[in-house]
Amino acid sequence: xxxxxxxxxxxxxxxxxxxxxxxxxxxxxxxxxxxxxxxxxxxxxxxxxxxxxxxxxxxxxxxxxxxxxxxxxxxxxxxxxxxxxxxxxxxxxxxxxxxxxxxxxxxxxxxxxxxxxxxxxxxxxxxxxxxxxxxxxxxxxxxxxxxxxxxxxxxxxxxxxxxxxxxxxxxxxxxxxxxxxxxxxxxxxxxxxxxxxxxxxxxxxxxxxxx
Numbered sequence: 160x161x162x163x164x165x166x167x168x169x170x171x172x173x174x175x176x177x178x179x180x181x182x183x184x185x186x187x188x189x190x191x192x193x194x195x196x197x198x199x200x201x202x203x204x205x206x207x208x209x210x211x212x213x214x215x216x217x218x219x220x221x222x223x224x225x226x227x228x229x230x231x232x233x234x235x236x237x238x239x240x241x242x243x244x245x246x247x248x249x250x251x252x253x254x255x256x257x258x259x260x261x262x263x264x265x266x267x268x269x270x271x272x273x274x275x276x277x278x279x280x281x282x283x284x285x286x287x288x289x290x291x292x293x294x295x296x297x298x299x300x301x302x303x304x305x306x307x308x309x310x311x312x313x314x315x316x317x318x319x320x321x322x323x324x325x326x327x328x329x330x331x332x333x334x335x336x337x338x339x340x341x342x343x344x345x346x347x348x349x350x351x352x353x354x355x356x357x358x359x360x361x362x363x364x365x366x367x368x369x370x
Contacts, residue, residue: 195365
């Protein structure tokens, strides 16, 4: 009986969370993958964990959430609306941290790929060496994993988006459009498996289920 009541109570609170305008959006993204909740102290300080936990519940003190008649402009860049999405993904003052965040995710991904495919040829953030043979010019895939003996190649685009499913979908479309010339090159050169894929981790740690 206790377990049934506990499950019903949890379900009730979950539905209320999902129904909230902004908190529900974060909650929905978090629920798409169990990896979204695998936060550990190996790559994160307590200060980072505390911020993420508050941000996931939309409890961060950004100007967009004030209802006292004060300005909602960004305190750093002067943008019209200082929302959490703006602070994490659009405020140009923090652009250096965007790259640092992206590179951190990319490094963790490459470490896993190296251990899983020790014989593979791994290129990270390098200009495609056969650029003269494809349309599109200076293409630089985030991760290019080649398995020549098996005639397989994986072209991976690392993305750190805002916490919305529409952002995940847009990232997938952009990747396929941008790197299709590289995929076509490998197909023309006898590779039987050519995979274009995204590795999407949102700004607050939500993992895209298609990763």
